[in-house]
Amino acid sequence: MEWQKLAAELFPEGHDIVERDFFLRGNATISGRVATVIGTTGHTPIGVEIALAQAHAILETMREFPGRPLIILVDTQGQRLRHRDEMLGINRYMAHLGKCIDRARRNGHPVIGLVYDQALSGGFITSGLMADACYALPEAEIRVMGLPAMARITKVPEEKLRELAKSNPVFAPGAENYLNMGGVEAIWHDDLAACLSRALQQTDASDRRSERGLERGGRKMARPVIQGVLASHNVLPS
Structure with missing residues (x-):
């Protein structure tokens, strides 16, 4: 879109x-409330300029408009x-951008990410995935790594990875798979x-x-491992 x-x-x-x-920035009104909107378009890769521009917009919002919502279009x-x-x-x-989003969340700024087209790799990890919740449109393409590249790096045959992707969302791209893994909170339809x-x-x-990943069956071990680590350090899970 x-x-x-x-x-x-x-x-x-x-x-x-x-x-x-390819950098998006502005303000928008949502149910009578003003929000800061940042994002990218044109499948652009995140270089130092866009990462710094997004971080600057977030820091400026925190300084000038405490508590204002942040919307990240991915x-x-x-x-x-x-x-x-x-x-x-x-x-x-990229780390600086991620830290700025995290600081905004900790300072009481609601942060919503929306993947409306493509979301790959570090450009997604340090933007939409850093939000309080990340959502997606049905046609969104989300993946950390393509299966051919994954095969080259892991030395697992691509045919084997494609077979695994049929039943395990960790290996498969797409908004539905990220929904099942808990990375995407929900897929938006109709009235956006x-x-x-x-x-x-x-x-x-x-x-x-x-x-969410455990509830939806997409990531069955992450939650138990987290709880085990926290329990071993006498930390109550959030």
């Missing part, structure tokens, strides 16, 4: 989002794989503005992804 059409459906009460070099092919970005320390820029309004009313800063 084109970001302009998405914005019109998400924010019928109005918005002033603009796109510059469409990215992952982090930019260029020698220049690597030499500049793209990993630190109503979906967003409900999501903002239900925001919870607690990380429920492992719990």
Whole structure:
């Protein structure tokens, strides 16, 4: 979906989002409440410039508008794989972005992520997955790594991975599989503005992804392992 059409459906009460070099930023009204909107479009990779621009927008919102909701619109092919970005320390820029989102959450800013097109690799991990809750449209393409690349790295034959992907969502791309694993809270249909309004009313800063994955059968071991580690350190799970 084109970001302009998405914005019109998400924010019928109005918005002033603009796109510059594939970076989206602006304000929008949701059920009478103003939110800061950031994101990407055009399947753009996240390089140092966009990572820094998103972090700047979040820090500015925290400084100027305490408690204002943050909406992250995700469409990215992952982090930019260029020698220049690597030499500049793209990993630190991505970490900085993730930390800014986490700080906003801890400071009382509701943070909602929405994958409306493509979400891959580090560009997704340090944006939508850092939100209080991440949602997706039905046609969204979500994956950390393609099966051919996974086969090359793990040395497991691609045919075997494709067979595993039929029954195990960990190996398979797609919004439904990420829903089953708990990475995506829900897939939005029909009235997107109503979906967003409900999501903002239900925001919870607690990380429920492992719990959701266990409930939905997509990640059966993450929650028990977390609980075991916490119990061994006498820490009560959230």
